[in-house]
Amino acid sequence: MGKLIGCARVSTRQQDADRQVADLLNTGVRRDDIYIDSGVSGGRASRPAFDKAVAALEDGDTLVITTLDRLGRSTQNMLTFAEALRGRGAGLRVLNLGGGDVDTATPMGSMVFTVMAALAQMELEIKRERITDSVAKRRAAGKDLGGRRQTFTDSQIRNALRLIDGGEPATQVARDLGMSRATLYRRIRELPQATTI
Known part of the structure; x- marks a missing residue:
């Protein structure tokens, strides 16, 4: 059996990854095998620590993440990534997915991962739609949209x-x-x- 490689991510430098790291350690990931991206959006294709974690994977190893949104935003990208890992002989394990621990090395885990990835993307698109709708309504009503105040000469x-x-x-x-x-x-x-x- 290969080793577990953990990956954590926080979107801003003000956040910390302590909870994610604790979950990874409790799963059996060694502290030396945890890679953390700080201040990096999940929407970015390249994330330095994530890229190092993936590069560290060998045949039989498993990449462990705490939640699906730590992996990425697009269902297609998540599924392509999981398939690429499988092609390298590595697995993907998501700790808090659908109320349990999902390992894509199993047929059931792979199916749950696919469904949850689609739901995660749908949730993101619904949030974007709500924000766009809210901004349009506030703009139409002539209300303040926030942001930097206009300066006057x-x-x-x-x-x-x-x-x-x-x-x-x-x-x-x-x-x-x-x-x-x-x-x-x-x-x-x-x-x-x-x-x-």
């Missing part, structure tokens, strides 16, 4: 001041610029040689 603030001096309500001018009235007044006060209101 001194010239734009002077033009706003001219509108106010010309009789436009300050509240409306500020709203048209996408800022609060208090922010507009603050920006006017900060103008070089500003005329105070």
Whole structure:
């Protein structure tokens, strides 16, 4: 029987892989045989530690991951990867898949892996659809989409001041610029040689 090679991944550097590492160790993976990608998206085709883990696999070895989303995003890529491992004589074991431990070296494990990979991709596509729908609705309603606030030049603030001096309500001018009235007044006060209101 070959050895177990573990692979863990966290998407941001602020996250840690401690839970994944503990699960891998509890499964029998030696600490020296655990490869960790930090701050690497699952959508990337190349992940340095993952690539090293795969390169370390020999005939009879098994790549162990904790959850399916640590492997990738696309069903086709996951299935192709599992088949490539099988072609090299290596197996794939997913610890928390469908409530249990799934080993693609067995026919039942391979079938469960295929179904769960398809479900994982469907879940990702549903999330994307919801986000796209939410953004479209917020945009149509004229609501804030978040992100970096627009910056205004001194010239734009002077033009706003001219509108106010010309009789436009300050509240409306500020709203048209996408800022609060208090922010507009603050920006006017900060103008070089500003005329105070």
